[in-house]
Amino acid sequence: MVALLSTPVDADLLDRLHRRLANEAELAGLLDVAYSTVDSPVGKLLLAATPAGVVRVAFASEDHDRVLEVLGQKLSSRILRAPKRLDPVAREIDEYFAKVRRAFDVPLDLSLSRGFRRLVQTHLPEIGYGQTRSYRDMAEVVGNPKAVRAVGTACATNPLPIVVPCHRVLRSDGTLGGYIGGLEAKTALLKLEAA
Template sequence: MNGIRHDDIRHDDDMTALLSTPVDAGTLSRLHRRLEQAAERANLVDVAYTTIDSPVGTLLLAATPEGLVRVAYANEDHDRVLEALGRQLSPRILRAPKRLDEVAREIDEYFAKHRQVFDLTLDLSLSRGFRRLVQTHLPEIGYGQTRSYRDIAELVGNPKAVRAVGTACATNPLPIVVPCHRVLRTDGTLGGYIGGLEAKTTLLNLEAAA
């Protein structure tokens, strides 16, 4: 359970018995849900996560009590992302899909072309300084629109920081929700993207079609 020990949670006799005997997948799922509920009641979960399927592959979603903190593509290696979250935020991490229901719903609506603006509380604590400043302004780029790295540098008041804007976009911990895919090179080419150029193209084409 990534950082939460079984002895951190008080189990009833039934749960203790289940932990000591082989269980089928359905029982294991129900047990995990009960452990999830017990951990939340005991305030032992600092980072909740889940995974969802999408047109750009399996996405890892993670949230703290402050809000959505991470969206990760499969090419980032979800296990490594969780390990990093354990170091950067807290080792008390648990798969807790219920906490991410609203996030998953809004992302599904986005891919279904039913949503153009996300209405989610975000935790930007994984970014600092100039990178965080850039990422804070990225949602100002409208759905279906694009801007260049130079445009964003000028927007944040540092026209010479074109390369730094590129780095801020490449290290965005909340892709899709914070739309770094809408930022292109000054010459109009795609530039890099944390999820890969195929994913970036898919997102741009999705918005252009709508």
């Protein structure tokens, strides 16, 4: 028995078995949340999608394991690393950082946001590439000019940063405000779009 436990595991075999499991789970309708990670100029990003669309983009600073745990609690425990479902968004993110893409076309699943936060997040893609708006501007866009702080909260809790461009929202004085991926990531995204 001890000999079996100490036998080296063939990494290629494990990879093939995992891909087979992911494909069969997808075909059987048993894969509620697929995830993958991609490298980017702002660090490793976790991408997650339901059959409806991309549901989460998370920075490494958010702790990917914790993000997956929350997805399991809020959406479904049937989560599996299945990069194939994430290939379209991974490609679009690569194109964005290569300055070939200015807007994302992948289907989105906004089920992690509700109410006012979701309303704000649905309007964020209206801010064009390379442009910025203030939290006050966004409050006016959604029809509640006094809800500046609530707009800030909606941006801070955006489950789809980069794809839903909350990084384009700044304070009225032009300073950055906060960002789920950190101010260094927000600055990098704004510089990328300005160049």
